[in-house]
Amino acid sequence: MKVHFPNLSIKRKLMLITMGVSTVASLLISGAFATYELVTFRQSMISDLGSLAELIGNQSTAVLNFDDVENAREILKAVRTRPHIVSAGIYKGARLFASYSRASSLRENPPQRPEPDGFRFEPEHLVVFRRVVDKSGETVGAIYLKSDLLEVHERLARFTQLIVLFMLFSLPVTLLLSFQLQRLISRPLSNLASTARAVSTQGNYSLRAAKHGHDELGQLTDSFNDMLGQIQAQDAALQQAQAKLEKRVEERTRDLQQEIAKRQRAQEALQQQLARISLLNQITHVISERQDLSRILHAVLRQLEDNLLIELGIMCLYEPETEQLVFSAVREKNPKQTGKLDLASGKPILLTQSGLSLCKEGKTVYLPDCDQTQAPLLKRLAAVGLLCAVAAPLTVEDKLFGILLVARSSRDSFSSGECEFLRMLSEQVALAAHQARLHSQLETAYNELRQTQQAVMQQDRLRALGQMASGIAHDVNNALTPVVGFAQMLLERETNLTPSGKKQLSYIRTAGEDIAHIVARLREFYRRRDGQEPLVPMDLNKLAEQVIDMTRPRWRDIPQSKGFMVQMETELAGDLPHVFGTASELREALTNLILNAVDAMPDGGTLTLRTYLGGSRGHNKRAATHVLLEVGDTGIGMDEETRRRCLEPFFSTKGQRGTGMGLAMVYGVMERHDGRIEVISELGKGTTIRLYLPLPTRSAPPADETESTAPPPMRILCIDDEPLLRELMKGLLESDGHTVQVADSGQAGIDAFRAARNHRPFDLIITDLGMPFLDGRQVARILKTESPGTPVLMLTGWGAFMKADGDLPTHVDGVLSKPPRSKELREALARMARR
């Protein structure tokens, strides 16, 4: 790999320069030393050889003087100890006298003639001539010496070796030193270079190079950092300018985009508006063709499903009285999915629970995500995947009468245009619905008018019957009062009655009481009773058996005479708890049911009477909430229409035979007992009517009819124009320990009251209602004005009616029916005493 010097790093360059310079310097110094060494050595060699020649010459004076060659040779032989001497010679005068040659090398003989004194260098040798002067100062001869230069060469070679060794030693040291010292220069430089590189690669102009001193590199670093600072400032300014520019471009682009979007939206809105107007027009057209509310609502929902792509549409009608929403029309695009909602069952829900209360104020409610709300209805929607809903109120004359609810599965999927459209549509639908409703109301009104007309005709009949019955009832009641009263008194007072006599007497009493009820029932068909007649604990099984016995002629004897059989079966639960009720009413109701069942089986069949414990949710005994009384037949059954309407008053399938009041009465009885009635029927298979009577929340022992708590003894004024009744009352009250004064007219009563007021005032006044001259009401008013604290009881044959009508006379504290039964009387007295 060839490396160009300029491309090397500063570090390498510095090292190379240092190394090169030091090497060259070393070589130059070595060369100088070598030259000096060579020169001095040559001089020393010359002087050395000269000395040797001198020495030999000195020794040779004798041999030369005495011409002794042998000894001359001996002298020369001494030169052998000097290995560099190649040859030597002694001259006597100009003649070679003795000579010597080095044995080892090529023999070289001295020249035959001597040369003048001096030395000379031959290529490989040094030659010296020296005269020999004896003591007398005569020149007797000369000495010749020739030395080779091997010693010089050896010395040079040794010197070269030394230099090489020195270089070998000094090079690493120099290398080390240069490596250490080059850092002084290269480190700041490489620092600077790396900073510059970092700046250029990262684009980070905030970097600064570290300064290592105040030399030129330090100045360079300072300048570099200054430049960086300037660049940084310029860069920042540039970026700022760029950012400003970009921001402006961005703003402008955004403005443009917003404008474009706005225009697009406007266009889309316009198109949608057009589409919706046409849809609205279409729907309006469709619904204007229909008069029936249900069909209108369905038609609207179908149009919405087709054109607005809704997945669920609901039309609810609002009932202001109950504040409930009734589902009138439901359209499901995907019944599999939304079928679970079970909206078609028509179970109404409260508006406050629907989450759509705002509709009541005429506002359209937009629910972008139903699962975020708390309302149960919307939660149900969310549960089947309908997450977005719009509810538009259907209002007429600022009153809510319905809600249009549409839903889609994706969140927040109704646009404001669609909401607006739905609002407009709801107005149209409301208008149409209102018209339809008016139409149907007109129809209903017409039908009702017709029915009312018929009812009025029947009512007229009934009223005539009622007026007659009222008169009869008054008289019958008056006549019956002593019968029942004295029978009661006998039963309570006479201790020596035979058991059979006592039983027969109780029959008389019961029959009498039943007669009173029968009379009362003449006008009891559709009247409601308040809680006047107390609900007492009773055994339904006993009551059922009684009724079966009482109705025996109707289900056994008459059918038998007509040639068919009605089989009576009873399944009475053994451990049936008592229920609170009015025995006569329940008896009457059960009688009605049995007679209806017999009527439903003109060809005979099985009549099943069943009592058991159960609840509204099946027949689980432990969760029982009701006692059930069930009457089933295997007769003709009812169709759905009949089944739905059978509880209505005046509805009858028996033609002239029925009044249409039977089941209506039963219904009324059950209402009064806080129970309910259930009709199960299938055409051709029979009918089962189930009565639910609530279990008593408090357990009360069955009250013995013969026992009743006696009120404390009181002074009682009894006013009645009928002497028999006066006697009965006096007997009944006195038997309970009261002090009784009687008066035969209203005026007489008032007088008696006034007379007694100052010394022994009466604790209670009992007055008849119907009396000549001054009737019970007037008497009561007068007495109350005079002594407001004295309670007044009114005794009347109309008592039941007065109580039912709620028109308790203003000055009367209580009403008793005729004939007064001892139990009722006692209870009334006790009530008065408590006041």
Next chain:
Amino acid sequence: MRQRMISRAIAIVLVVLVVIWSSVAARGQEASEYQVEAAFLYHFAKFVAWPAEAFPEENSPITIGILGEDPFGDALETTVHNKSIDKHPFRIVHLDMKSLAEAKRCQILFICPSEKRRLADVLETLKESSVLTVSSKIERFTQAGGMINFFIEDKKVRFEINDEHARRVGLKISAKLLNLSRHKETP
């Protein structure tokens, strides 16, 4: 005329050169035993150190005495002519038995072979004097008390030295000279 003069000069030079050359050649031929010995006598002065009292003055001459019949002719004169060692010039004296006492004042005494019989007297006389005694071809000279004795070996003049005798009278013979001493092979 001028040419005659040049040729005459050349002829003269030639004659002179021939004369010089012939004289040199004659001397070489005549480098006889005594001439060598005369030169040796001169050279001995270079390698012998006399006691300081031998030279009363700085330039007191080195006296070479020749005892007996002088064999050197003028060879010795010629050799030492104008020569000096350490500023000491040479003087040559001829001695005989009568003037033997003179010998004590010499530095070098050459005892000629003619005085072989009187050697013991001579040596006895010089027993206490620092005189380098040299002889030529006197047998057992060095054993008798003489110091240097010339002899001929392989036709070359050699000498033997008895340094002991020299040192006894305070003469210091250089080691270089002693190195050249040889032992005379007695047949």
